[in-house]
Amino acid sequence: MVEKPVYPKNGRTLSAAEIDCNFEDLHRPLSAAQAMGAADSCIYCYNAPCVTACPTSIDIPTFIHQIKTGNVNGAAETILSENILGGTCARACPTEILCEQACVRNLNDEPPVQIGSLQRFAVDHLMDQQGAHPFQRAQSSGRTIAVLGAGPAGLACAHRASMLGHDVTIFEAKPKSGGLNEYGLAAYKMVDDFAQREVEFLMGIGGISVRHGQQLGGNLALSDLTDNFDAVFLGVGFTKANPLPLPGCDLQGVENAIDFIASLRQAEKKSSVAVGNNVVVIGGGNTAIDAAIQAKRLGGNSVTLVYRRGEANMSATAWEIELARTNGVVIRLWAAPVAIEGSARAEQMTFNTMSDAGGTYQPTGESFTLPADHVLLAIGQSMNKSGLENLTIDGGKIAVDATGMTSMPGVFAGGDCVKSGDDLTVQAVEDGKQAAIAIDQFLRNKKG
Amino acid sequence: MTDLRCTIAGINSINPFWLASAPPTDKQTNVERAFAAGWGGVVWKTLGENPPVVNVSSRYGVHKDRKNGIIGINNIELISDRPLEVNLREIEQVRKNWPDRVIIGSMMAPIDERAWKELAIKIANSGVHGIELNLGCPHGMCERGMGSAIGQVPDLVEQTTRWVREVVDIPVFTKLTPNITNILVPAEAALRGGAHAVSLINTVNSVISVDLDAMAPTPIVDGKGTHGGYCGAAVKPIALNMVAEIARAQETRGLEISAIGGIETWRDAAEFIALGASALQVCTAAMLYGFRIVEDMNAGLLQFMKQKGYRSIEDFRGLAVPNTVDWNQLNMNFDTKAFIKKDDCIECGRCYIACEDTSHQAISITELGNGRREFTVKNDDCVGCNLCAHVCPVPDCIDMRPVDNGLPPLTWPEHPANTMGVKNS
Ligand SMILES: Cc1cc2nc3c(=O)[nH]c(=O)nc-3n(C[C@H](O)[C@H](O)[C@H](O)COP(=O)(O)OP(=O)(O)OC[C@H]3O[C@@H](n4cnc5c(N)ncnc54)[C@H](O)[C@@H]3O)c2cc1C
Ligand SMILES: Cc1cc2nc3c(=O)[nH]c(=O)nc-3n(C[C@H](O)[C@H](O)[C@H](O)COP(=O)(O)O)c2cc1C
Ligand code: SF4
Ligand code: SF4
Ligand code: SF4
Numbered sequence: 001m002v003e004k005p006v007y008p009k010n011g012r013t014l015s016a017a018e019i020d021c022n023f024e025d026l027h028r029p030l031s032a033a034q035a036m037g038a039a040d041s042c043i044y045c046y047n048a049p050c051v052t053a054c055p056t057s058i059d060i061p062t063f064i065h066q067i068k069t070g071n072v073n074g075a076a077e078t079i080l081s082e083n084i085l086g087g088t089c090a091r092a093c094p095t096e097i098l099c100e101q102a103c104v105r106n107l108n109d110e111p112p113v114q115i116g117s118l119q120r121f122a123v124d125h126l127m128d129q130q131g132a133h134p135f136q137r138a139q140s141s142g143r144t145i146a147v148l149g150a151g152p153a154g155l156a157c158a159h160r161a162s163m164l165g166h167d168v169t170i171f172e173a174k175p176k177s178g179g180l181n182e183y184g185l186a187a188y189k190m191v192d193d194f195a196q197r198e199v200e201f202l203m204g205i206g207g208i209s210v211r212h213g214q215q216l217g218g219n220l221a222l223s224d225l226t227d228n229f230d231a232v233f234l235g236v237g238f239t240k241a242n243p244l245p246l247p248g249c250d251l252q253g254v255e256n257a258i259d260f261i262a263s264l265r266q267a268e269k270k271s272s273v274a275v276g277n278n279v280v281v282i283g284g285g286n287t288a289i290d291a292a293i294q295a296k297r298l299g300g301n302s303v304t305l306v307y308r309r310g311e312a313n314m315s316a317t318a319w320e321i322e323l324a325r326t327n328g329v330v331i332r333l334w335a336a337p338v339a340i341e342g343s344a345r346a347e348q349m350t351f352n353t354m355s356d357a358g359g360t361y362q363p364t365g366e367s368f369t370l371p372a373d374h375v376l377l378a379i380g381q382s383m384n385k386s387g388l389e390n391l392t393i394d395g396g397k398i399a400v401d402a403t404g405m406t407s408m409p410g411v412f413a414g415g416d417c418v419k420s421g422d423d424l425t426v427q428a429v430e431d432g433k434q435a436a437i438a439i440d441q442f443l444r445n446k447k448g
Numbered sequence: 449m450t451d452l453r454c455t456i457a458g459i460n461s462i463n464p465f466w467l468a469s470a471p472p473t474d475k476q477t478n479v480e481r482a483f484a485a486g487w488g489g490v491v492w493k494t495l496g497e498n499p500p501v502v503n504v505s506s507r508y509g510v511h512k513d514r515k516n517g518i519i520g521i522n523n524i525e526l527i528s529d530r531p532l533e534v535n536l537r538e539i540e541q542v543r544k545n546w547p548d549r550v551i552i553g554s555m556m557a558p559i560d561e562r563a564w565k566e567l568a569i570k571i572a573n574s575g576v577h578g579i580e581l582n583l584g585c586p587h588g589m590c591e592r593g594m595g596s597a598i599g600q601v602p603d604l605v606e607q608t609t610r611w612v613r614e615v616v617d618i619p620v621f622t623k624l625t626p627n628i629t630n631i632l633v634p635a636e637a638a639l640r641g642g643a644h645a646v647s648l649i650n651t652v653n654s655v656i657s658v659d660l661d662a663m664a665p666t667p668i669v670d671g672k673g674t675h676g677g678y679c680g681a682a683v684k685p686i687a688l689n690m691v692a693e694i695a696r697a698q699e700t701r702g703l704e705i706s707a708i709g710g711i712e713t714w715r716d717a718a719e720f721i722a723l724g725a726s727a728l729q730v731c732t733a734a735m736l737y738g739f740r741i742v743e744d745m746n747a748g749l750l751q752f753m754k755q756k757g758y759r760s761i762e763d764f765r766g767l768a769v770p771n772t773v774d775w776n777q778l779n780m781n782f783d784t785k786a787f788i789k790k791d792d793c794i795e796c797g798r799c800y801i802a803c804e805d806t807s808h809q810a811i812s813i814t815e816l817g818n819g820r821r822e823f824t825v826k827n828d829d830c831v832g833c834n835l836c837a838h839v840c841p842v843p844d845c846i847d848m849r850p851v852d853n854g855l856p857p858l859t860w861p862e863h864p865a866n867t868m869g870v871k872n873s
Contacts, residue, residue, distance in 0.1 A: 035516075036516060040514075040515050043794075043796045043798060043841045044798070045795075045796040045797050045798065046796070046798060046800055046801035047797050047813075047821075048796075048797070049795070049819060052819065053819075068514055069514075102819065104794040104795050104796045105794070107451030107793075107794040107795060108794045108842060321850075
């Protein structure tokens with residue numbers, strides 16, 4: 001077996017097989033014996049703090065207990081009843097800042113229970129059996145709901161709404177469902193086409209249809225939805241990459257990190273995706289980290305992540321930053337991009353050294369240049385507002401009340417496009433689920 | 449110098465650890481490996497008359513804890529299935545090869561005086577240090593009128609013991625079955641029959657699990673199963689009680705005890721000795737881990753004795769017997785309360801839910817606001833049941849602290865609420 005990951009050394013490029021190997025599971029799934037061992041360390045807490053720390057409130061002690069008793073499908077149902085995308089969350093959640101951070105084992109200076117891995121064990125077990133869908137729809141309400149966006153928020157909303165007896169139609173711009181599960185999460189977190197398998201599993205509930213190629217603000221208007229459906233849910237995410245207005249940013253070899261990741265996720269063969277020799281990633285969030293690690297695993301010879309402030313200011317979690325370092329990504333802090341230089345292609349990039357000494361963030365007067373034939377920009381995303389002109393926007397996000405309803409009655413929103421918790425898959429799922437429950441109430445209260 | 453030598457029924461042993469009569473003592477090879485590993489003695493696998501019994505295939509079932517550890521096994525094996533002569537020649541050989549180790553010959557026969565006497569003489573002639581009467585096997589052999597079929601009838605316990613005593617001049621151990629209601633009854637019968645010592649317990653009658661696919665009890669023999677003999681860690685509490693009953697009863701005072709049942713560690717051994725056992729026998733632990741486990745049984749017991757200042761097994765043997773009393777002799781005025789050490793508590797809530805749902809609602813939770821919780825015992829409500837201390841996952845985090853209430857000791861017979869007139873026995 002090839003030890004993974006493999007990086008290019010002494011100018012040697014990676015073979016397609018080595019690259020494939022680099023994009024296998026970041027964490028191998030637990031074997032049954034490993035799962036038993038991991039489950040054993042759970043204390044079966046009462047009112048467990050890990051549950052409070054999970055945005056979707058999965059009953060963690062119960063599902064781990066169920067793994068211990070050998071009721072693994074029951075464990076999966078416990079998970080999925082709160083979080084229908086429990087499979088993706090088990091792979092992508094930053095558990096180190098969520099459930100596992102809250103695990104009481106930490107208080108004893110012990111490693112926390114491997115909640116994420118156990119969750120994956122249970123959900124995969126159920127999904128791999130490809131049996132009947134575990135949930136049933138309530139009696140039909142005769143109501144219809146339009147969901148815009150087939151990302152985690154939209155899918156979770158659709159599933160819960162269908163369970164509650166409503167008929168759902170999802171409108172999605174992209175050719176595939178899944179949102180960032182399909183186009184954004186790092187490839188080594190979502191191997192074996194998991195996003196699509198999970199969508200298919202979720203659709204097993206029935207009562208949900210998806211129409212792809214439907215672009216709000218393009219071939220679709222919000223009024224098309226409000227006119228034809230009893231309620232609308234908007235889960236449009238934060239899909240527009242923020243531009244970095246720099247000299248040279250139109251040179252060849254400069255692209256948005258999310259586009260680079262999306263093309264990698266969509267590539268049949270990872271080795272067909274071009275990666276530079278000297279990759280420079282600009283940004284300090286998880287997107288920057290993911291882009292840098294994946295560039296490295298694709299065979300990028302030197303990959304440097306440059307962030308304008310200090311490590312404490314990076315929005316990426318400490319665990320992700322560590323992962324980047326162990327993958328050979330060089331992290332340079334306190335450096336602001338000035339220009340990308342080159343003739344037709346990017347060749348190098350110049351930075352000002354920065355400092356916040358004395359309380360003001362400013363250049364130190366020094367600058368440096370890095371060779372850069374591939375520049376990935378990850379300085380944040382924003383909402384694509386086209387089609388949403390009639391809604392109140394607050395701080396760049398759709399304004400919603402406590403139930404998730406926007407300024408337009410009957411139109412709800414959730415996920416990255418609203419201000420709820422962190423911009424995470426699991427939060428989007430919770431938003432979608434809660435919105436479906438609120439929509440259900442809204443429809444029940446509505447006469448006629 | 450602290451040492452582990454012990455004496456039972458006049459037999460000296462280099463340490464108190466013997467292998468019980470069972471597969472580990474079935475053959476010369478096993479027994480010599482055991483002696484090489486450090487066991488002080490063995491009770492040879494039970495011998496019967498010729499022709500030897502025939503065993504079935506699929507013989508052991510298992511009871512596991514939630515961590516997949518084995519807490520008990522059960523077996524449906526019979527006695528030695530090899531010819532008597534082969535066993536006796538091997539015993540002679542091992543006696544020669546290992547002169548400082550003890551070999552006890554275990555035997556069983558149908559209820560027939562001649563059968564018992566002839567077999568006992570043959571075994572004694574092989575040079576064993578003593579004879580153990582297997583009156584306990586709760587499966588198979590009992591259906592043929594042997595094993596527990598004898599052990600459950602006090603007169604037959606006495607009779608078989610006497611028969612063997614009459615024909616051999618070496619110590620006789622009567623091995624008791626736990627599958628009775630009061631262990632004192634067969635123990636007294638053995639004493640009347642002239643037993644030098646009793647060995648207990650043999651296995652506990654059990655169905656260890658049901659295979660839900662085959663819909664049959666395990667171990668399964670071609671689709672069917674039968675009740676078998678349960679042993680290992682899980683039976684230790686049963687054995688401890690029976691040993692304690694014999695050790696503290698007036699009627700059986702002085703009857704020596706070879707304790708058996710769930711001994712896996714030096715600590716288990718020390719507990720049996722504290723309750724009066726003169727020597728110990730082990731079966732399941734050796735079957736699960738191999739003969740090497742005796743190394744720490746010896747070393748651990750020695751450490752314990754050194755730490756406590758006991759120079760010999762006799763120094764602490766039976767020390768817990770006077771403290772083992774009838775319920776009616778307990779002090780009703782004694783009061784103890786749970787105390788949670790806040791610094792050790794990891795806030796799992798297990799104590800809370802145990803007390804709240806099933807005990808006395810004596811633990812409160814205070815939300816500290818920052819996601820942290822504080823668990824506190826409400827002294828007025830705590831009855832001192834120990835449940836919380838047992839379920840707490842952090843060792844020694846919950847202390848049971850005696851309350852100094854200044855009240856004199858008071859037993860139930862003396863208690864004002866004893867309106868039924870219960871008296872001290
Ligand atoms: C590179 C990257 C890596 C990430 N890694 C992690 C991770 O490891 N763990 C984690 O928890 N979170 C991660 N996140 C965040 C997570 O992916 C998001 O929080 C989550 O996907 C938000 O779900 P959503 O449904 O709100 O939006 P999205 O997943 O963005 O889905 C929105 C959907 O709406 C569709 N849509 C948008 N606009 C329109 C329109 N006008 N008309 C029609 N359809 C439209 C989109 O095509 C998309 O399918 C990552 C994000 C990125 C960018
Ligand atoms: C497989 C097996 C066979 C046994 N055979 C005998 C036997 O032939 N004679 C006997 O007196 N006891 C027999 N026993 C009982 C043991 O000697 C011992 O009394 C019992 O297992 C309890 O001790 P333990 O908990 O250390 O195993 C047998 C036990 C087992 C597990
Ligand atoms: S906090 Fe940790 S130990 Fe307690 S239930 Fe949650 S995972 Fe289990
Ligand atoms: S000792 Fe019993 S009654 Fe007291 S707090 Fe603990 S569980 Fe409750
Ligand atoms: S069981 Fe122990 S660790 Fe858990 S809350 Fe109670 S005292 Fe604390």
